[in-house]
Amino acid sequence: MNLLVNKRVHYVLSELGQISFLARDIVVSLLMGKVVWRDLLYQIYSIGVKSQMVVLVTGAFTGMVLGAQTYFQFHKVKMDTATLAVVSVSLCDELGPVLTALMVAGRVGASIAAEIGTMRVTEQIDALRTLATHPVDYLVVPRILAAHIALPLLAMESIVIGISSSYMVGVHILGIEPTYLWDNMLKYTHDVDVIIGLVKAFIYGGIIALIGCYKGLTCGLGAEGVGLATTEAVVYSSITILITNFFLTLVMGKLVGLL
């Protein structure tokens, strides 16, 4: 039993150590200005533009469900017009960035791990190295930067579409008075809620790309290794996002309280 625990602890510490080394290489690469703009733009397109559909659908239906459920509860206490305010604050602070990040982790995290993992098992990463190109400069840094840039934009899209769809459901299906609904939303949603959402999405972008790249670069050999790396990239980034979200909520809540 002790041996198993020791092995597990050793494995976790070793993974954390390797991720730290990768993070160090990323910082060095950024400081040395090794980013190629063409690669970065391509990755923004790949991670950001191509994820729009999944993020928009998620945002829209989350907004609609949240609006309907909030209305059902608030209607009992005659607070129908506060529905959109609750939806807006929830989407900005929590659901927008977290659900966007989880959807992008499924789509992009898996794709990054699979692509880099396949390059590893087919010696393409060794070929990069023999062509005097550091894999971190070429494969990792553009993806990390692109994810940092794309996630806040995607989260904002998701929040906007979520609030809009919730408004449509509230006004056109549930019959809530639109003027008060909109006015209450503006009254209770503050700039800081939007900033919290953007900061969270920015951090989750880095988590998704870092774990995806790490799993790809260290994947086992063969199809099985690539498959496992892909699965682990999605699972680990999703769990990390959810855990990080809790701590970010606490820290940012405190900071907002202090301001």
Added chain:
Amino acid sequence: MIEVRHLQKSFGAHKILDDVSFRIENGESVVIIGRSGGGKSVLLKHLVGLLCPDSGEVLIDGENIRPMSERQLLRVRRKFGMVFQGAALFDSMTVAENVAFALRRDNILTEGEISSRVCAALEMVDLPGTQNKKPAELSGGMRKRVGLARAIIYEPQIVLYDEPTTGLDPIVSDSIDKLMMRVHGHLKVTTVVVTHDMRTARRVGQRVMMLHNKKIYASGAPEGFFESRDPIVRQFVDGVADEKEILF
């Protein structure tokens, strides 16, 4: 000049190379032969710093690359071109993008200059007009040729070939052999070929080294090497399996 001193490498408990030492002069063409799984490719990867030895030294032009970081190694790797066993072409790119990769990363030449260098490299490997094809559309032999064009486009001093004729039919193998000799002759590069194809070894090598039992077991000019009476060399050159191995 490549010099390997007392190189040792293990993967886990499995020792692959044990006290391997040799020296390859500038412009020389050396073939390393040995049995499958004997550590030939591992040895080749040590020369370019893709693997780090457990002990011993690898010197490139007198510079020990063992203590170098990955970033420091990039400078040394500029001297190398490497052709991989499976070609290792970037499958998301076209042939032209693959071949031009190193030049584009350098960001020194104009697009026009890069394009003409790509054409020249593809002509050298007898693949003109294939610029827009994807690696998936190419045969095994063509992929190896594109891999070679990618390796020589920036005019390295040393070209490494990892099993260049494995999996190819005899006629394509023959054309790859001729291509390696042409590149060696035209570009005056140091050539290191890892293979277990005896015909390639005879034709391409000015010197043949045999890796056996984790060490360089025999070394010499092809004429003398292939006439050797040493039973282990003879067995490998003639391709005779042990009785025990026949059972498997």
